[in-house]
Amino acid sequence: DTAVSQTPKYLVTQMGNDKSIKCEQNLGHDTMYWYKQDSKKFLKIMFSYNNKELIINETVPNRFSPKSPDKAHLNLHINSLELGDSAVYFCASSQEMELGEQYFGPGTRLTVT
Amino acid sequence: GENVEQHPSTLSVQEGDSAVIKCTYSDSASNYFPWYKQELGKRPQLIIDIRSNVGEKKDQRIAVTLNKTAKHFSLHITETQPEDSAVYFCAASNVRTGNQFYFGTGTSLTVIP
Numbered sequence: 001d002t003a004v005s006q007t008p009k010y011l012v013t014q015m016g017n018d019k020s021i022k023c024e025q026n027l028g029h030d031t032m033y034w035y036k037q038d039s040k041k042f043l044k045i046m047f048s049y050n051n052k053e054l055i056i057n058e059t060v061p062n063r064f065s066p067k068s069p070d071k072a073h074l075n076l077h078i079n080s081l082e083l084g085d086s087a088v089y090f091c092a093s094s095q096e097m098e099l100g101e102q103y104f105g106p107g108t109r110l111t112v113t
Numbered sequence: 114g115e116n117v118e119q120h121p122s123t124l125s126v127q128e129g130d131s132a133v134i135k136c137t138y139s140d141s142a143s144n145y146f147p148w149y150k151q152e153l154g155k156r157p158q159l160i161i162d163i164r165s166n167v168g169e170k171k172d173q174r175i176a177v178t179l180n181k182t183a184k185h186f187s188l189h190i191t192e193t194q195p196e197d198s199a200v201y202f203c204a205a206s207n208v209r210t211g212n213q214f215y216f217g218t219g220t221s222l223t224v225i226p
Contacts, residue, residue: 042219043157045214106155
């Protein structure tokens with residue numbers, strides 16, 4: 001009965017590779033998000049997406065792209081991985097119209113070597 | 114866009130004392146202000162929130178106050194316990210911006226037994 005799930009939990013890969021992180025929510029929420037948390041614990045919004053629009057943080061490199069096969073999923077694709085991409089990536093969801101809390105996934109620790 | 118500032122970045126208190134964390138926001142249209150607690154290695158979780166039509170909200174040892182005129186809000190934890198040790202994030206949101214959440218930079222709270 002996990003609300004927001006992510007896979008994998010850990011991801012170790014080499015520079016230049018392409019990887020994906022999957023996210024699923026079973027809460028029926030309209031909006032999903034991706035955050036990057038760096039070593040200093042800053043939580044930075046990368047994308048927010050609902051069935052109407054994708055909002056992209058302008059600082060996010062275009063090597064990062066979200067893909068939503070359906071309302072319950074928002075996957076994160078990363079091309080040409082760089083050392084600076086190493087971080088913990090959190091998926092989250094919220095019910096847009098109710099202006100309620102965000103539910104976070106367990107996070108994916110990405111290490112680029 | 115919205116800019117959320119959070120202070121202090123680190124806070125140490127003796128067990129039983131109170132802890133106060135302060136945040137300011139820039140967009141007067143923001144109308145929802147949640148606080149998240151993130152324990153080491155875990156996901157952020159909502160602990161309390163406040164909406165712009167309310168000045169104060171309390172839940173047991175935790176309270177949040179909101180001053181819309183000054184555009185700041187604060188988290189108050191009374192009778193702190195070691196298990197309160199974590200990183201705390203404030204956030205501001207406005208449904209007009211597609212429900213994007215803007216997080217503060219986090220406060221690492223340590224409660225000394």
